[in-house]
Amino acid sequence: MMGEIICGIDLGTTNSVIACLDQGKPVALSLEEGSAIVPSVVSLDDATGQLLVGRAARNRLAAFPDHTIRSVKRLMGQEASIHLGTRNFTPEEVSSHILHYLVENASKTLGQSIQKAVITVPAYFDDAQRRATIRAGELAGLEVLRIINEPTAAALVYDQVSWEEPDDSPYIMVYDLGGGTFDVSILELKGEIKEVLASCGNSALGGDDFDERLKDFFLRHLKQKTGYELPEDRALSVRLRDIAERTKIALSDRPFFLVDEVAVAFIDGEPVNLRLEVSRSEFEEMTRDLLESTLEKVTEALQEASLEPEDIGRIILVGGATRMPEVQASLSEMFDRPIAHSLDPDLCVALGASVQAGLIAGEPLGHILLDVTAHSLGVRTLHPYDFTDSANDHFSVIIRRNTRIPVSRAELYYTVDDQQPKVDVQVYQGESPYCRKNTLIGAFEFPLKPAPANSPVTVEFAYDREGIVHVSVDQKGYNNSKSVTLNVRQKTLQTESEAEGLVEKPVNYISEKARRILADERLPQELKDALIKLTGKYEQAVLAGDDDALIDELEDQLLEKIEQAEEGFETIG
Numbered sequence: 001m002m003g004e005i006i007c008g009i010d011l012g013t014t015n016s017v018i019a020c021l022d023q024g025k026p027v028a029l030s031l032e033e034g035s036a037i038v039p040s041v042v043s044l045d046d047a048t049g050q051l052l053v054g055r056a057a058r059n060r061l062a063a064f065p066d067h068t069i070r071s072v073k074r075l076m077g078q079e080a081s082i083h084l085g086t087r088n089f090t091p092e093e094v095s096s097h098i099l100h101y102l103v104e105n106a107s108k109t110l111g112q113s114i115q116k117a118v119i120t121v122p123a124y125f126d127d128a129q130r131r132a133t134i135r136a137g138e139l140a141g142l143e144v145l146r147i148i149n150e151p152t153a154a155a156l157v158y159d160q161v162s163w164e165e166p167d168d169s170p171y172i173m174v175y176d177l178g179g180g181t182f183d184v185s186i187l188e189l190k191g192e193i194k195e196v197l198a199s200c201g202n203s204a205l206g207g208d209d210f211d212e213r214l215k216d217f218f219l220r221h222l223k224q225k226t227g228y229e230l231p232e233d234r235a236l237s238v239r240l241r242d243i244a245e246r247t248k249i250a251l252s253d254r255p256f257f258l259v260d261e262v263a264v265a266f267i268d269g270e271p272v273n274l275r276l277e278v279s280r281s282e283f284e285e286m287t288r289d290l291l292e293s294t295l296e297k298v299t300e301a302l303q304e305a306s307l308e309p310e311d312i313g314r315i316i317l318v319g320g321a322t323r324m325p326e327v328q329a330s331l332s333e334m335f336d337r338p339i340a341h342s343l344d345p346d347l348c349v350a351l352g353a354s355v356q357a358g359l360i361a362g363e364p365l366g367h368i369l370l371d372v373t374a375h376s377l378g379v380r381t382l383h384p385y386d387f388t389d390s391a392n393d394h395f396s397v398i399i400r401r402n403t404r405i406p407v408s409r410a411e412l413y414y415t416v417d418d419q420q421p422k423v424d425v426q427v428y429q430g431e432s433p434y435c436r437k438n439t440l441i442g443a444f445e446f447p448l449k450p451a452p453a454n455s456p457v458t459v460e461f462a463y464d465r466e467g468i469v470h471v472s473v474d475q476k477g478y479n480n481s482k483s484v485t486l487n488v489r490q491k492t493l494q495t496e497s498e499a500e501g502l503v504e505k506p507v508n509y510i511s512e513k514a515r516r517i518l519a520d521e522r523l524p525q526e527l528k529d530a531l532i533k534l535t536g537k538y539e540q541a542v543l544a545g546d547d548d549a550l551i552d553e554l555e556d557q558l559l560e561k562i563e564q565a566e567e568g569f570e571t572i573g
């Protein structure tokens with residue numbers, strides 16, 4: 001890099017990132033163990049009198065809570081006094097230590113000192129909060145050339161992308177779900193200027209709340225298992241929250257996660273282990289209201305901007321928590337189009353800030369070439385409640401188009417018949433909901449071990465930069481799996497017609513639970529017949545978007561049958 005460097009800084013509530021232009025291209029600088037994401041945490045080490053920032057500080061949160069501060073951004077602009085051990089700081093001072101840490105380490109990485117910066121703030125920040133941010137930059141020894149809105153920064157970096165299809169609409173929506181905050185903004189492009197038309201959000205909602213739900217779920221599980229209400233001390237709380245976050249992140253890529261942790265607590269000196277399998281649909285169910293409250297804000301923002309969903313052009317996802325598949329699925333449904341991350345949602349605000357820095361410095365900007373999947377990739381499934389000729393031709397997407405690669409995603413399906421001998425795994429790419437209109441990339445047989453109908457099978461795609469997809473299928477609980485490598489850039493095979501298939505995913509956690517029970521050999525025939533019928537009716541009603549009252553009634557009936565079956569299993573043992 002030549003000349004003076006102006007960097008872009010995303011000074012976030014949970015994490016911060018520093019980026020700069022390298023020959024016209026924005027890059028986020030890796031500062032800690034190869035990662036560009038620096039926790040926005042500061043901790044005072046009493047022994048040395050030193051202030052620690054980033055991971056080193058975050059690691060001290062549990063052990064030194066009185067010496068450590070996170071989420072200082074929430075206090076910016078306030079007359080707060082922050083006590084770390086025996087010392088007091090203003091919010092600006094704490095933020096300035098984060099900025100200083102970023103800039104100093106970035107300067108070391110680049111071998112050149114950084115003195116000027118563009119810093120981002122939420123669109124809703126008022127004047128006092130913006131001034132406090134500038135002051136933090138100055139305290140860190142920086143000249144703050146400009147403060148820009150986070151959604152504007154995200155939109156700026158997306159402008160540098162060379163898109164295959166141009167976007168005609170001047171309206172951009174930025175949906176930002178971070179660790180502790182949620183914002184949705186609608187911007188209008190007027191020439192070079194991006195104006196924020198509407199900005200709504202909830203500064204007390206983020207990925208952490210999703211962790212909290214899982215944590216409560218674990219606590220309930222432990223209570224059920226041990227018969228004890230565990231005292232919720234700090235150590236248990238921190239440990240369970242950490243397990244919850246890892247579980248949540250794992251469930252973004254696969255339909256199940258086995259939590260297996262030893263000695264999360266002690267009862268009378270005896271260790272209590274936490275071992276249970278959590279399914280994605282269970283997790284989605286326990287957090288549905290959180291997600292729905294973000295969608296309400298999206299509706300509010302659209303109303304404020306006097307726009308309809310179809311008026312919006314580009315939709316940009318920002319913040320690590322937008323990696324939850326349900327976020328993308330709900331927005332795709334609301335806006336009636338596939339929505340994916342084309343750039344890293346953790347980095348794009350900082351990258352955009354560096355684009356703004358480049359514009360200020362008059363540097364020539366290059367185009368960003370996206371490393372994304374060109375087409376959606378999925379498998380052929382049949383739909384039990386589609387009575388048309390297309391019943392056996394559904395295209396179930398596992399990786400959406402325009403998703404950043406490399407990427408690995410798994411989905412859950414079910415077998416059709418009792419003792420089904422095999423599954424024909426047919427991998428397609430394309431955008432039609434029907435396989436016959438998409439391209440067959442490869443097909444192979446997966447022999448099954450004898451099992452009842454509705455047995456779960458997971459299909460995982462690992463897509464690398466060379467366009468090679470490793471497809472792994474696993475018959476869950478039968479120690480039976482197979483992997484095949486396909487090249488998605490070669491178009492070859494012809495569509496096969498009749499095939500022994502996989503059934504489409506369950507519609508929600510209740511139907512998933514019903515299907516899991518249906519797969520249990522201990523289920524008496526009579527109950528099984530009733531459950532199959534009821535599951536069918538219920539799924540059909542949900543898919544058809546039937547009346548809520550009807551769905552609720554079927555749900556009650558189904559839950560009752562599920563309970564009956566579970567009680568039966570308990571007596572059988």
Ligand code: AMP
Nearest residue numbers: 014178179207208249252319320321323
């Ligand atoms: P941010 O504030 O943008 O850094 O976002 C941090 C939040 O994103 C935290 O709540 C993380 O747990 C969450 N997060 C990061 N990666 C994932 C993932 N793969 N799936 C779900 N949540 C994630």
